[in-house]
Amino acid sequence: MGERIRDEIRYAFPRTVPVMVGYLFLGMAYGILMHVNGFGFWWIFAISTLVYAGSLQYLGVTMLTSLVHPITALFMSLVLNARHLFYGISMLGKYSTVKERKPYLIFGLTDETFSVVCHEQVPKNLNADHVYFWITLLDQIYWVTGSVLGAIAGSFITFDTTGLDFALTALFVVIFVDQWKQKDGHGPAVLGVAATVGCLWIFGQSAFIIPSMVLIFAVLGFQYKRNGKEERT
């Protein structure tokens, strides 16, 4: 392994450790869930590699066992993953200068990978494109490894795993607390929580995500327009 690659991975790896914990746990839980529902190693490996979207894969267990129409599956995927549009837009600036391996960076832009790379400032002596690549690849390796381990270990697990999936919530809460330390993010952070809680209350559990996003977009758009006016006057 070249020294350059080693330096890149040495820089990237510590940043992915929280994701490693979350992904190994959640991946294993996913593997166990699939295993219990009769889908073996190759299904789990292929889906974790090619779909690579945690919450959709969990939903996918239900879709596979109830054999929904593929069009329904497509629609559900688009709706549940619509939040990725937010990540993409947030990463446009940062990834605009990336020359190498960009398709993979976009393919692997999960919730967790986004949360790591969105505030990442790579030192000048390292190739930023490569660091983003290693962060993205390491995260996917954790996810695939976790789910495959779940497939293998499924039948050996004896302790009660109820509540294990709370690791995902814990991960997002931790990221939220980290982001809260940046003062200029308080407004949008509160907006994100308030808009989503409001929409959950109005639209219910099965239909609140899209209205929440529309509302967040609308409020941010309104703020942007108002700021523009203040600048001109």
Place this chain on the structure above:
Amino acid sequence: MRPEFMRELLIVAAMIAGTLVTRFLPFLIFPAGKATPRFVDFLGKTLPFATMGLLVVYCLKGVQLLAAPHGAPEFLAVLVIVLLHRWKSNSLLSIGAGTVVYMFLVQTVFQ
């Protein structure tokens, strides 16, 4: 081959297609090299914060506030995570402890 096999393959294909569309669409609409509109830059600076708020609520969407235990395990576990994380700033510790506390609460205290 089981009769459901083709259906299952198509479902997985749909999941792959749906995910690819949502991940690649922003980059196809706003290609690199072209200056992104100022509003999009503004969204890039504010959306990550709003999105994380949205995701926290999304994870807690199933909590029943009106029925017992009124979201107590979730509330206590989140409280542990927030306090622990503000104190130690160790993501690993905060996530691990929060998950263990939650598992303990739902398996023993609030069954």
